[in-house]
Amino acid sequence: MFFFPLVANLPDPRTLQEVTLPLIAANKCNKSYHTYAGGAAQAEIRNDMICTGIPQGGMGACQGDSGGPVSCLKDGLWYLVGVVSFAAGCGLPNRPGVNTLVPSFSDWIVQNDPRASENLRPAAAAPASEASTKHISSLLIPLSLILLVTY
Numbered sequence: 001m002f003f004f005p006l007v008a009n010l011p012d013p014r015t016l017q018e019v020t021l022p023l024i025a026a027n028k029c030n031k032s033y034h035t036y037a038g039g040a041a042q043a044e045i046r047n048d049m050i051c052t053g054i055p056q057g058g059m060g061a062c063q064g065d066s067g068g069p070v071s072c073l074k075d076g077l078w079y080l081v082g083v084v085s086f087a088a089g090c091g092l093p094n095r096p097g098v099n100t101l102v103p104s105f106s107d108w109i110v111q112n113d114p115r116a117s118e119n120l121r122p123a124a125a126a127p128a129s130e131a132s133t134k135h136i137s138s139l140l141i142p143l144s145l146i147l148l149v150t151y
Helices: 026-035 102-112 114-119
Strands: 049-052 069-074 077-086 097-101 139-142
Touching: 026 049, 049 077, 077 102, 097 102, 102 114
Parallel strands: none
Antiparallel strands: 049 097, 069 077, 077 097, 077 139
16 A cells, blocks of 8 residues: 555645555445444444545545555565545544455456456455454456555
């Protein structure tokens, strides 16, 4: 993923930013959203989503980042794992960023662009950064170009 320091309520930077964050399994992310001190969350984190963040907050996607890539480096290749979707605020404690889990939609992607099937690769195991993270899926999509999120 990518690294950028999060500072809320400032103008958008003129250069693309990046942040490196651990992946969080949907079930653990769901618990985080539903046990936060502010009460029950309205967001339901499903298995076709994957979250990113750190418990203490301070870093994460923010307004304007939706649609940006969540990517992982494995064996020298960048893989598109998710697409930034939403978060409750920007880098808040116990409020991970929620992302669409791209491999969950690989059939739809190939159906709409058959050329994508040439780029699908089998996934190995769950990311080492999060022991409770489930296997990302049976497919990962390599990135031929690294795209960065804007903040």
